[in-house]
Amino acid sequence: MAKIEKRLPFWQRESFTPFVLLFPAILTLVLVVLLPLLFSLYTSFTGYRLIRPDSLYNFVGFRNYERIFTDWDFWVAFGRTVLFLTIALNLEFLFGLGIALLINRITWGQRTLRTIMMFPMMFSPILVGYQFKFIFNDNIGVLNNALQSLGLSDGAIPWLVDKHLAMGSIIVAEVWMSTSIFAILLLAGLFAMPRDPLEAAKVDGCNPWQVFRHITLPFLMPFAFIAMTIRSLDVARAYDIVDVMTGGGPAGRTELLWTLIARVGYDNSRMGQANAMAYVSILLSIAFTYYFFRKLIAARRYMGGAN
Amino acid sequence: MTKAGLKLLAAATALPLLMAGAVNAEDIDYGNFDGYTLRVKLIGGAQYEPLYAEIEKWEEMTGAKVDVLSRKNHFELDREIKQDIAAGTLDWCVGSNHPSFAPQYGTIYIDLNGVIPKETLSEFQELALANSTVDGRLVQLPRHSDISNLYYKKSLYADQGNKDRFKEKHGYDLAPPETWEQFKDQAIFFANAPEFFGTQYVGKDEAITGRFYELLIAEGGQLFDENWNPTFNSEAGVRAVQWFKDLYDAKAVPAGVLNYLWDDTGLGFASGTVALNLDWAGWASFFNDPANSKVAGDIGLVRAPVGSGGKRSGWSGSHTFSITETCDNKEAAASFVSFLTSHERQMIEARKGLLPTRGKVWEEAIAEFDGAGNDFMVTVFETYSQSMSEDAFTPPLIPQWIEVSNEVWPRLQAAILGEMSPQEALDEAAESAREIMEDAGYL
Known part of the structure; x- marks a missing residue:
């Protein structure tokens, strides 16, 4: 047997089989993920300008990073992105939980409702952006017209301009589009929930709030953290909706990391600097992912699940 | 004779002249590029579309086909062109351009002096051509002006x-x-x-x-x-x-x-x-x-x-067309941009209110509006004509x-x-x- 193995070329040997099988996947990852990442990391140390391909070899060391650390606009956008992420995720979780609990109670037409609930996810973010841009338009928008017709407001509320309302309007659009992700994952959690602890709690005389607080919610938390991990990555790179609704303005009031990075990289052609910004921004995504995974493990441990 | 009567007379006399002009203009030989497909990236939007409906005519005259790769607003088109420069994928021939954007693009577009005949260029307004020039190179042919x-x-x-x-x-x-x-x-x-x-x-x-x-x-x-x-x-x-x-x-x-x-x-x-x-x-x-x-x-x-x-x-600025250095058939591209900025095509845009870059089109458009009794458009063209010649200035033409x-x-x-x-x-x-x-x- 050993003799036969010696005669075989190395890639046909049994010990090498896992690598051969994994090779296409590894190659794809290297080409599609690793190489572009390394390339963009390299460009973040150059003065690479999109319209001057030869500037790719103009090595500037840490100059781009030094600029970022003294760039107040960048850090404001960074902070705003964290705030945006926190508010949007919490709202999506609360609404998603409410919807999931309500749908779980329905005994007739549940499938239809579940399908309808998924509708907002089917739209492209650009369309959602245009839809809410129209709703929140101060002059011809549906919302202001409705408020005026109902006598609730006699002026044109500048939804997309006001310091607080502009960010709030974008959060509404984001929450509208993505709450169903939370709802569907939490609903899956509810479906998978064993009935025994619930019945035992009822027998022991727990009221509905106690059942929810001590049994249902802890059981759902791992599902919630999975949804939050996915959504935090999504929201941290929010671009389309913001770009369509406000373009990061006015006066940078709704500027998030990726609207800023896109402007620097494409409009200003400073791709080297934009990539440096992107690398600093990735730290944000890594931090949130790490945080949610720790929470996920803690929640599973609490429920007696595997580590 | 009443004013209305005068206008009717003017219209009646202007019409055959205009038709004669149309016939003459279409006599231009745009060449034969049978079987060739010209790849282009154009600015899109409701006001730009009537001109693109004319592309079929150029295809009929030359035997070539036009493949419109993009039809976006200028800001999006600008991003796309920058990506093409970075990726080295300038595999198309004609692109919409604008004096505000043109200086950024370096030498990706050819100098049209010598490619477009001198007598054709002489029919364009000098200011429009001057604004289309970057570092002494005429990198774009003005389609219509803006003020x-x-x-x-x-x-x-x-x-x-x-x-x-x-x-x-x-x-x-x-x-x-x-x-x-x-x-x-x-x-x-x-x-x-x-x-x-x-x-x-x-x-x-x-x-x-x-x-x-x-x-x-x-x-x-x-x-x-x-x-x-x-x-x-x-x-x-x-x-x-x-x-x-x-x-x-x-x-x-x-x-x-x-x-x-x-x-x-x-x-x-x-x-x-x-x-x-x-x-x-x-x-x-x-x-x-x-x-x-x-x-x-x-x-x-x-x-x-x-x-x-x-x-x-x-x-002020202009909407223009440029031809890439990497174009595989510059002759066909030059024919195409000449067609899109020809007297006839500029008349089509002028009727919608877009400001021509050829001096004669101004005169003819005003005569046509006058003939049709469209006083409002006559005022529009006279007002814009004056501001184009006396008030127009561009932003600094730097990248x-x-x-x-x-x-x-x-x-x-x-x-x-x-x-x-x-x-x-x-x-x-x-x-x-x-x-x-x-x-x-x-x-």
């Missing part, structure tokens, strides 16, 4: 009550504004938010930088001095910013104006809820069409106002213009919203502009 003048709702100015109240308040007669100060007075006077607004302006991107820039010039200021030091944070600059801010504070413009771009201002005026609208001629026929516009038949037009520096605002603009407009917005004073906003923008100019080696 803004002031549309107003005529009935507001005819109303005796308005006249009396305005005179009482401001001490001078109510007439379409001649100066930017009067423009402001009248916009505030007519406003009754949120039902009716005095005016509106484009509030973001290069659009508001351009408006600020033309007002800065009209106020006697300059963007840069002769050594490329930013100088727009001058007194003239502060006055210009204050104009936008005063209108915003007085609620003479819609509250959401800082999110507005060209479509929003045009459609706003057509909705009949705005008194004055500084805009390009491309909207003219739309504004006067009862199917689209509530102000049709009630529109007046005057030249853009004069600033306190004694100069009229006249931010850094868009980048400088991106530093200026968020600060303009901040000043308008009261987050910082106009002086602070301009000082900050000038500092950032200086950094850009230093990086680019100008300083």
Whole structure:
């Protein structure tokens, strides 16, 4: 047997089989993920300008990073992105939980409702952006017209301009589009929930709030953290909706990391600097992912699940 | 003979002439490129489309096919072209261009001198060709020009009550504004938010930088001095910013104006809820069409106002076509851009109100409008003709213009919203502009 193995070329040997099988996947990852990442990391140390391909070899060391650390606009956008992420995720979780609990109670037409609930996810973010841009338009928008017709407001509320309302309007659009992700994952959690602890709690005389607080919610938390991990990555790179609704303005009031990075990289052609910004921004995504995974493990441990 | 009778006569005599012109123009030989597919990237939008409907004719005449790879607005097209430069995928031949964008692209486009015959070029307006030239190279062929003048709702100015109240308040007669100060007075006077607004302006991107820039010039200021030091944070600059801010504070413009771009201002005026609208001629026929516009038949037009520096605002540019260096059939590409900017094609755009870049098309378009009794379009063309020849100026034709603009407009917005004073906003923008100019080696 050993003799036969010696005669075989190395890639046909049994010990090498896992690598051969994994090779296409590894190659794809290297080409599609690793190489572009390394390339963009390299460009973040150059003065690479999109319209001057030869500037790719103009090595500037840490100059781009030094600029970022003294760039107040960048850090404001960074902070705003964290705030945006926190508010949007919490709202999506609360609404998603409410919807999931309500749908779980329905005994007739549940499938239809579940399908309808998924509708907002089917739209492209650009369309959602245009839809809410129209709703929140101060002059011809549906919302202001409705408020005026109902006598609730006699002026044109500048939804997309006001310091607080502009960010709030974008959060509404984001929450509208993505709450169903939370709802569907939490609903899956509810479906998978064993009935025994619930019945035992009822027998022991727990009221509905106690059942929810001590049994249902802890059981759902791992599902919630999975949804939050996915959504935090999504929201941290929010671009389309913001770009369509406000373009990061006015006066940078709704500027998030990726609207800023896109402007620097494409409009200003400073791709080297934009990539440096992107690398600093990735730290944000890594931090949130790490945080949610720790929470996920803690929640599973609490429920007696595997580590 | 009555005026109507004269016009009828003029129309009757002009028609055969025009038809003869049409036949002659179509005699141009655009060459034979049988079986060739020309790949192009064009600017898209409702006002640009009528010209593209003509592409079929060029295909019939030459035997070539046109593959339109992109049809986007200029900002999106600009991003796409930059990506093509970076990726080395300039595998197309003809692209829409604009003097504001052209200097960024370096030498990706060919010099059209020598490619387009001299006699053809001589039919274009000199200023339009000069603005299309970068570093001595004619990198684009102008399709139509762009400058803004002031549309107003005529009935507001005819109303005796308005006249009396305005005179009482401001001490001078109510007439379409001649100066930017009067423009402001009248916009505030007519406003009754949120039902009716005095005016509106484009509030973001290069659009508001351009408006600020033309007002800065009209106020006697300059963007840069002769050594490329930013100088727009001058007194003239502060006055210009204050104009936008005063209108915003007085609620003479819609509250959401800082999110507005060209479509929003045009459609706003057509909705009949705005008194004055500084805009390009491309909207003219739309504004006067009862199917689209509530102000049709009630529109007046005057030249853009004069600033306190004694100069009229006249931010101008052109929409153009360029041919790439990497094009595999430059002859076909040259034939195509010649066709799209020919006399006939410019007439098609002129009928919609787009400003031609060929001198003769101006004359013929005015004669045609006159012949058809379309007094409004005659006024439009005469007004824009005067402003194109006397008031037009471009932004600095340097690659850094868009980048400088991106530093200026968020600060303009901040000043308008009261987050910082106009002086602070301009000082900050000038500092950032200086950094850009230093990086680019100008300083």
